[in-house]
Structures are given as C-alpha cells and as structure tokens.
Amino acid sequence: MKHFYSRSFYFIVVVMLLFALSVPTSPSAASTHASLLESIQQQLNEIIAAVARIQVRLLEIIAEEARPPEKSTVVESSVPAKTEEKAVSTSTEAVWKFVSLPSVYLSQPLAILYRFSITGGAVDTIIPSTTYAISLSDVSIKDLEVYAYSDDLFSVPAFLRNTTTKENRVGKQIGFLDSASSAVSILFDQGPPQVQISAGETYYFELRGTVVAKNRSAFVTIAVDGLTEITLE
Numbered sequence: 001m002k003h004f005y006s007r008s009f010y011f012i013v014v015v016m017l018l019f020a021l022s023v024p025t026s027p028s029a030a031s032t033h034a035s036l037l038e039s040i041q042q043q044l045n046e047i048i049a050a051v052a053r054i055q056v057r058l059l060e061i062i063a064e065e066a067r068p069p070e071k072s073t074v075v076e077s078s079v080p081a082k083t084e085e086k087a088v089s090t091s092t093e094a095v096w097k098f099v100s101l102p103s104v105y106l107s108q109p110l111a112i113l114y115r116f117s118i119t120g121g122a123v124d125t126i127i128p129s130t131t132y133a134i135s136l137s138d139v140s141i142k143d144l145e146v147y148a149y150s151d152d153l154f155s156v157p158a159f160l161r162n163t164t165t166k167e168n169r170v171g172k173q174i175g176f177l178d179s180a181s182s183a184v185s186i187l188f189d190q191g192p193p194q195v196q197i198s199a200g201e202t203y204y205f206e207l208r209g210t211v212v213a214k215n216r217s218a219f220v221t222i223a224v225d226g227l228t229e230i231t232l233e
Contacts, residue, residue, distance in 0.1 A: 094118050094125040094197050098228040099152070099204060106139065106211050106218060106232045113141075113232065114207040114222050115154070120197035127195045131185045131225055132207065134177060139218035141209040146171035146186055148195065149204045158203050159191040170195055170205075176212075 099115035118127060130146065148170045150158040157168030170191040177184065186207075188195040197203060207222075223229035 092121045092123050092125075094121050094127070096224065096227060098224075101230065101232075104230060104232045106214055106220060108211045108214055111141075111209055111211050111232070112206060113144075113209050113220070114224065114230070115204065116224055116227055117152070117202055117204045118197050119202040120199045123199050125197045127188060127197060129171070129185050129187045130205070131183055133182050133221075133223050133225065133229070134184050135182055135221045136177060136179050137217070137219050138215035139220065140176055140212040141220065142174075142176040142212060143210045144173045144177070144184065144186060145169055145208045146188070146190075147206045147208065148191065149206070152204055154204055154206055159195060161191045167191075177209075 095118070097117045097119070099117055101112055101115055103112070105111075114132065118125075134141075147154075147168050148158040149168065150156045157166050159168060159170055161167050161169075168191070170188045171186040172190050173184065173186050195203075219231055219233045221229055221231045
C-alpha cells in the first residue's frame, strides 16, 4: 500500500509539471505563468504533506496489528457489599428493607423523614416497635408519627384503627427530639396492639415529623437499625 501511494504521488507530480511546461511562455503570459507555477508548487506541498500523513498512519496501523492483545484482569473486591436488609438468621424472621424517599428536603411544617418495608417470613411476626438513629443540626423536630401502608406507593392504609377516618397511624412520640440522644424508639401502640406481619405479606412504613426553627444550614441524618442511613436538608 505504501508503494501504491508513492507511485500515485509521482504520477500527479509529472502530470502537473507537463501541464505547466505546456503553457505558452510569451512575454504577455509571463506573469500568468509565474502565478501558475506558484499555485502548482503550493499544491505539490499539500500533496507531499498528505502523503506523509498517510504513510505515518499506515505505520501506526501496522504497529497496532503486530502488537499482542492485552489480557484483561478482573480483580474481585474483598470488601463485602453493603446490605440494606437486616440479617436473617432463620427463614421464619421478617425481612426489613429501606425504601427511598420522594424528597430529601426538610419541608416545613411536616416532613417525611424515613421509609422502610417489612416482609413477613414463614410465620406471622409481631413487631412491637422501631428504633431510629437520628442526629440533628440547626433544626428542631417534634411529634414523630409512624404510618403503615399495604402498597409501595404509600397510598393504601394498613392496620386501620378506625375504618371511617382511615386512620393508619401505628406509632407516635409526642414532644421535641432530644438532640443529646441519637436513639429514638417508637412503640407500635396507636393502631392495633403491636403490629402483626402476616407470613409472606409486605407492609410499608413512613416516619413523619414536624419541623421547627429550620436554619439554612440545617440537616438531619436518620436510619433504622441495619438499614440505609440518609441525610435530609
């Protein structure tokens, strides 16, 4: 291929020179002849540069084809993947999972603080309470409430205490959170006594709170034991 481009180059040069020599050389055409020669010289320079680039590229292609293929090495990480489920020691235990929030903004006065689901194991499971790890900064939160739903859209109330009012609150803690204490336990005593997760059934829980005196730099970190920790601002 390299020889082919070289022959083509010389052929083009010869043709252009013959063309230049065939131009009349009378005094009246001297200036035109000079301009033509200058144009031919410029074109020859461009052709030479193009041929040089082609030759360099051909050499690169030949070198790439001659290079042995690189071996891909897959390194397995020794760090175990973080789980979002509580450890299940037996098949009869319920499985807890974190559910993402529609927003991580601390809206006032009412904010959705956390969501999770509980799926029953092989037998019915009684859930007496939930414990949250909460840390506050430049904000106050009071009157925590836990609501329960039977769908992942958090639209169908579950464990109704009053079917007329559709009240599905299962736990509540009145008063302001103590910023010095990071563990907050909420009993499931507002709906049926405790909460029973039927075998194989999944229920969805939502923690709400009233946001007070929120500053611009305010944030809250919160998690249920063993599940994902999130930060709301």
